[in-house]
Amino acid sequence: MTQLNSFSVPDFHLPFGNSKHPLAARANADATSWAVRHELVTDAVEQFAGIGFGHLAGRVSGEVPYETVALLAEWMAWSFVLDDQHDHLIRTGELEAWRPVVGAITEHLETGGTPEAPGTPDTQGARRARQTQGARAAQGAGARRNPLVSGFVDVCDRILAGMSEGTAARYRAHVPLMLHSLDQEAGNRGTVGRPSVDEYILMRRHSSQMLPMMDMVEAGLGIDLPQRIHDLPEFKALIASAVDVISWGNDVFSLPKEYSCGDNNNLVSLIASWEGCSLADGVRAVENRIQARIEDFLTGERLLFETLDARGETDGAIRADVARCVRSYEDWIIGADLWQRYECTRYSDERFAAGLESAYTRPDLVWVA
Template sequence: MVISMEKINQPALYCPFPYKVNKYIDVLEDETFEWAKRFNILANASYYQRFLKARFCLLSSSAYPSSELEELKIATNWLIWTFFWDDQCDLSHLSERPELLKTHNTRLLQILNGAETESDDIPLAYALSDLRSRFLQNSNNQWFHRFVQTVEHTFNAVEKQLTYQKEGTIPSVETYIKLRRSTSYVYTLIEIIEFCEQITLPEEIHQHIMIQSLRRMANNILSWTNDIFSVYKEIKVGDIYNIVILTQHEQQISFQEAINYAVKLCNQEVQEFIDLTERLPDFGKEMNAEVERYISGMRSWIRGHLDWYSSTGHYQTAEMLTIPFTK
């Protein structure tokens, strides 16, 4: 695939949701750094620099602004875990060996399901074991079971994408959008809204078609926003699995037009998210309040995620893309 890229005019991303930051953000910084050191996640200078640039505490504190400290610490540690495991999958030899990745993922799922760590496990396996015990101490079994299922679904999707990449498959934009929702880890982060806010949604409400639609829309917005901001980085490393790159290829349009299309798609999804929240059924007074807290958590993720890009160096390259946003 030939990727054409030129200087662009930067269209604005639409985000009318309020920006909030958790009151524990300053406490979180030191404790999060110590956790990452304890499990040898910052084993070399490169990982240490990536950790500093990413500003994980800012992202988690704006994504979970009402969380109590213990839950916020766990959520932040999970966020760090997903970033570093995702980077290993993308940037190491694992990106060319989906069968080896599957072996690692199988082992990680065993640990998440309660297996003891062993001497030959990778550092992230020990970190995951720590996260499992802390999740269970602060949640119920029903929530944790659903969380593990979501992680497994994500692992399977990442393995599928790496197989496509190894085979040189160029997916359609429609196929990619479906795959992207599953590879982005966003569903795991949305699950954690309930954990951080201590929300318990009955299964029938959690599975309600409109609640599931809101989750899917929030995932799309977060995943597409990530693609828009990371497109230069992915072009630089030759990764075509990005909505901007695939749109440009499929529609045979300019890079500017592909960026415009991705931003328009994202903005439409935000508006549809808003519209759908105004058409929700009456779940009863008490449950309506819980559902609103859950939806508020998704709004916080959408807004906090967007603001985070303006201050993080995680996707920084010489041609880092800076996209404004409208309220």
């Protein structure tokens, strides 16, 4: 593989229009304040706000009340912290500290409760925390009081309150899969753990963190499709094609960072590595795959409605909601691309591109009492 000396993101020729909620900038500011209030971020707040999660939320939410956009922006803010803090623990070899956090989040999803975590392991992170907070605080720090967990509980409860039973069930199923995919990403670091391209594609559908957010948007739009529609192979294929386009595009945007720090969790890097080609050729290969998946999406839309016809699904309300879902996926595809190109500083930040941790990452976050 050649070095990444010069790099530009190609135009993926996405054939969809997009409009942004007029209060997206406000949602970004409010979600940033929410993250600071929950102590998810305490330093480099301006850099954190530059991610532009409120702008992304505004591009994918459609015409909904401001509160719906703001809630999605808060979830997105939380998910970026989650991703970066998990990356920090991978870098420092402290992944055991992650188990109580995941356990508390999963427990809350299943029961609504957030039990105390077991005693914190005696890792380098724990030792740093004891030096700054005292031995008692570090040893007694429960996941319930951890900002990642308390932030999740706050936003999750409000998300579920606005969901139908069916949508809530899908959301509850998607979040643990998302968390598990982070562990898979950790296992993929280094030459030994390098996944195949096909293995990575399946994992990426969850590590993209898209599916819980799609559930949120569906609920915000008032869409409540019966599970039998979600279970249709054609419906599942349509979602998969949309998530693939978004995820693979993001891999191109984030390539400088992931290549710089030797992270295998990137489709461009994997193709270049397995096929023995240059990164430039890898980018072109991903671009071609994205165009093919766009065609899959467009074909999938037609096949989905043909399937509804064949199954006798003539209910006008259901068919209208299917059409609104399809339109929402189009918003996600084009909205994510526009956000990364024009409204997000994350992928152009010199620190990020050099493969370094974000300046707002908190080394002590898991250990806060």
